Amino acid sequence: MSLIIQDLHANVHGTEILKGINLEIPKGEIHAIMGPNGSGKSTLSKVLCGHEDYEVTGGSATMDGHDLLSMSVDERSRAGLFLAFQYPVEVPGVTNANFLRAAMQARMPEGEELDAVAFYKTLYAKMDKLGMARKFTSRAVNEGFSGGEKKRNDILQMMMLEPTYAILDETDSGLDIDALRIVSEGVNSMRSPMRSFLVITHYKRLLEYIKPDVVHVLSDGKIVRTGGYELVDELEEHGYEFLKNTEQ
């Protein structure tokens, strides 16, 4: 059981950004993607989630054998894919609690009703874990949230939805120490043989807490290096420039 990406090519507004991505993330593993700004990291996460601005021009992506690219955004999400962070969506007028209830109801088998009492019990327990005040439930999704509150809320969504494959596309700026801890603890508490993470980041800090199993480097729309955690230190020491001389 894996997320398998083969020779994936994608365009944005007619320009090729992904130039043949190959990646396999087995269930239970945490993979990190690092890479310079503009290398296509966010493009990859958006293509996987089915964002409409991105046109797949070749290759494939499957999730546990299911063709991801032929599914709608909603179908991907219901099949267990989760994308957090880079552009947190504001949903004016819809409270956090109702948003989550609707998302979880959509994942229930046809004809089954989400148990409201159990839902709130679980929600409050997870909010307590994240140090979130109860009033969060009645605020509109991400509306007027600070950066740290948005990150907490993303992690709350992830904890409630329990995705099989979670993609965390980190904003490289504005992650303070608190947000960093929340994100890392959230991810670490959800580590499971039945779940995989793709953690996208520009910097080492987050990976120090999360300790990925495998690290990939994306450069100019291609994975140019794959290795263990030592690759993170190598990048920290030499910067992305050194990749130019060491492309596989």
Ligand code: ADP
């Ligand atoms: P990264 O996340 O690695 O910094 P991105 O995937 O955001 O890189 O961007 C890769 C390239 O694609 C950049 O040159 C960027 O300008 C371009 N790009 C990404 N999204 C869009 C978009 N919606 N419209 C136009 N160009 C885009």
Ligand code: MG
């Ligand atoms: Mg190719």
Ligand code: MG
């Ligand atoms: Mg990005």
